[in-house]
Amino acid sequence: MSTRRQASIAAPLIARPRRQLELAAAELSGRMRGRVLLREPMARHTTFRIGGPADVFVQPLDIDDLTVAIRFGREKGLPMKVVGNGSNLLVGDKGMRGLVVRLAPNFSDIEWREDGAVVGAGARLGRLVQEAAEVGLSGLESTVGIPGTLGGALATNAGTDTGAIGDLIVGATVFDGNGEIQQWTAVQFAYRYRYSSVSSTRTTVVSAQLRLRPAPPEEIRAKIERLRRKRASRQPLRAWSAGSVFKNPRGVAAGKVLDRAGAKGLRVSDAQVSRKHANFLVNRGQATAGDMRELIARAHSLALRRYGIDLEPEIEITGE
Numbered sequence: 001m002s003t004r005r006q007a008s009i010a011a012p013l014i015a016r017p018r019r020q021l022e023l024a025a026a027e028l029s030g031r032m033r034g035r036v037l038l039r040e041p042m043a044r045h046t047t048f049r050i051g052g053p054a055d056v057f058v059q060p061l062d063i064d065d066l067t068v069a070i071r072f073g074r075e076k077g078l079p080m081k082v083v084g085n086g087s088n089l090l091v092g093d094k095g096m097r098g099l100v101v102r103l104a105p106n107f108s109d110i111e112w113r114e115d116g117a118v119v120g121a122g123a124r125l126g127r128l129v130q131e132a133a134e135v136g137l138s139g140l141e142s143t144v145g146i147p148g149t150l151g152g153a154l155a156t157n158a159g160t161d162t163g164a165i166g167d168l169i170v171g172a173t174v175f176d177g178n179g180e181i182q183q184w185t186a187v188q189f190a191y192r193y194r195y196s197s198v199s200s201t202r203t204t205v206v207s208a209q210l211r212l213r214p215a216p217p218e219e220i221r222a223k224i225e226r227l228r229r230k231r232a233s234r235q236p237l238r239a240w241s242a243g244s245v246f247k248n249p250r251g252v253a254a255g256k257v258l259d260r261a262g263a264k265g266l267r268v269s270d271a272q273v274s275r276k277h278a279n280f281l282v283n284r285g286q287a288t289a290g291d292m293r294e295l296i297a298r299a300h301s302l303a304l305r306r307y308g309i310d311l312e313p314e315i316e317i318t319g320e
């Protein structure tokens with residue numbers, strides 16, 4: 001068979017899904033008020049600056065818009081993934097199929113109360129902790145320097161050795177896996193170390209109520225400053241990364257294990273194990289998801305061979 005004939009048969013097979021996507025994006029765009037983008041590079045929406053295109057990238061303006069997007073995805077049988085600031089994601093080089101829904105910078109209202117706040121899932125933790133200090137509410141300081149949204153933090157139970165976001169939650173407004181709006185209690189999140197039930201139940205968090213305790217603003221600000229300085233002295237915060245790549249095994253820091261195993265500086269193309277913190281893998285500019293995955297595999301294998309420790313990823317590897 002000639003190459004020309006092969007191409008004429010193959011072309012409609014390749015072109016059809018693309019055309020279908022264009023039609024789906026146009027239809028969704030006509031139904032909602034927020035942004036709908038076709039084949040949007042995920043590298044623009046992850047702190048690794050890595051990731052191929054999302055088929056249809058959606059930024060709903062409000063809960064009505066989000067309802068439209070969720071129902072549309074279900075109606076068309078499209079897979080859907082909600083993302084926050086992309087600070088815990090390694091997205092594949094071929095990108096993400098179906099709908100990718102980003103709530104930030106919308107969904108970021110904060111309603112302060114005497115003993116806490118009701119916060120939109122798209123609100124950035126940095127702003128939340130800063131404003132909490134101003135209104136004299138303590139509890140969020142453990143999240144200082146985590147560059148995520150509240151939604152992403154609730155999904156990953158983000159935190160540090162001084163506490164995690166799951167300790168503060170009272171309840172939340174969510175869309176469950178069937179696209180129905182529900183009120184969740186804290187128990188339904190089933191929080192453990194860097195784990196919640198959010199991803200496995202395909203739940204989308206819209207907003208949450210947090211319990212905080214009154215404290216003098218200057219005391220909170222001093223704690224924030226102390227924790228910020230500690231983080232800056234230990235972590236490569238200016239580099240493109242997704243924070244700690246591996247969870248801490250019981251009783252020991254993954255960074256320490258990797259450091260002792262000689263992982264610092266290890267490199268695959270532009271993906272490198274930070275020389276400042278061995279659990280931070282950084283993109284020096286042109287690293288692909290493939291490079292990063294290869295580096296993760298090498299670091300994992302070093303810890304296993306040297307100490308018999310089977311490190312478990314903390315970041316989420318998603319897409320194709």
Ligand SMILES: Cc1cc2nc3c(=O)[nH]c(=O)nc-3n(C[C@H](O)[C@H](O)[C@H](O)COP(=O)(O)OP(=O)(O)OC[C@H]3O[C@@H](n4cnc5c(N)ncnc54)[C@H](O)[C@@H]3O)c2cc1C
Nearest residue numbers: 084085086087088148149151152153155158159205242243
């Ligand atoms: C420099 C640096 C330092 C970091 N330090 C820490 C740290 O100290 N502790 C820590 O725990 N993490 C840390 N991280 C990782 C990351 O910032 C956190 O996991 C953060 O909470 C992720 O939030 P995000 O909005 O970026 O979520 P994303 O990375 O966009 O998504 C993470 C997960 O949450 C889900 N998700 C996002 N929004 C929603 C929503 N509204 N509803 C349902 N699911 C949702 C996504 O589907 C995905 O499964 C660090 C990252 C960086 C780059």
